[in-house]
Amino acid sequence: MVADKGKKSKVAEMAEEADSDPIDGDLVLSVEKLQEVQDELEKVNEEASDKVLEVEQKYNEIRRPVYIRRNEIIKTIPDFWLTAFLSHPALCDLLSEEDQKIFKYIKSLDVEDFSDVASGYSITFNVDENPYFEETKLTKTFTFYDEGTTKITGTNIKWKEGTAASNGVNHVKKGNKRPLAEESFFSWFSETQQKDVAELHDEIAELIKEDLWPNPLKYFNNEADEEDSDDDADDEEENGDDDEQDGVEDSD
């Protein structure tokens, strides 16, 4: 309460600077009462936050087994996560050619909140044995501390010899703007600089957690749709009434 006392005395000083005495006393009293009301509001707000958190924790527990079941089904759909990534408007730009090959080895993706929901979460790629790196599990974890900082840890990937990613920066010709897809998506796991919660800007993490993970089927299906609309377009060109594109042969 030291800070409050400090404020009170400052207000008191401020009131003293004003001319008339009776008003000062009232003013100080009013501000004190106001502070009490704010304290009351703060308690109510904390209680509300706790209750909301309880609800979120409860439903996270309900969702968990459903996600586990979902993972099992996804394992029976070949290239599911690769397809979903490539159909996602933002994530698709992040996969280099080599990445796309690596993604064929992905068994499953898992996004998991810490059990209290509020203090962090992790994103894990479970990967079959592959010619690119040693690990079978790639995880990036975000831990939110009360004081507002975030600890970020990510699997240190042991690339096998000869892989493009193991060559790192060599791909970039100096002075050229590096197109995004040249850098491996997997460099995301080494981006672990600690940030303030407020500044936390791991867009990839946010996209995966908030956008892809809740409903990846939406994106997977998009791709199925798009491919077929391409096919349809081809069909139209071949069979359609408009023969101009095919050249002069068809007219007359």
Added chain:
Amino acid sequence: MVADKGKKLKVAEKLEEKGSESIVGKLLVSVEKLQEIQDELETINEEASDKVLEVEQKYNEIRRPVYDKRTEMIKSIPDFWLTAFLSHPALGELLNEEDQKIFKHLSSLEVEDFKDVKSGYSITLHFNPNPYFEDTNLTKTFTYADDDGTTKITATSIKWKEGMGIPNGINHEKKGNKRPASNESFFSWFTDTQEKDHSDIHDEIAEIIKEDLWPNPLTYFNNDADEEDFDDKETIEEQGKDGDDSEESEDDQEDEDDDDDDEDGGEDDGK
């Protein structure tokens, strides 16, 4: 579900091109099961949202009488909202000179969610009778339409008295000149009522008032008190640190000293 069937058929066709029907069959079954799981998740998420909303509604009801109590208390603090606004790092920039005079007639400010919390809220400024406009309440209301994600915005059309509120109009703007932001009246905020998409809604002023100022305006009000005294206090601290470097500082220090009975601080027994 027609769209789903359409997708399934397309997937089936696509896979038939590639080979064995049994693969197609199994894949279709998997994708169907996956869709069912997504539907299940959606149901769970909706339930979660409803429960969270219930909590928010409940606590909004608990807060309401506390806010009402607070509004009454604030009325006994002169220029409370004017001071809080001016001390707020963002809002302070929005009040031009005339606005500040108008704000002296502000008796209270209220932010109120619609009863169900999720469909909107309003911000109201209550004014005493004043020489600037006829209205006693200026309200800006944001209504979220569930169906299409748009937000309807309505605001009081201010009945300015003669000669008042000219900064609101276009008269001040000389063609070709960039109008300095500080001249534009805060009250033009009440004329910004263009409907927006949920995602586009960018009424920063509304957000700042609702999310930042309204929950605890006292911190900003006190900030202002702090700043005023901080200037004085800073002087004292500098003197304290520097010790006897300055003759002037000794006198000043003695002036501020509570124990000091002398007005001019000539003789001082103890500190």
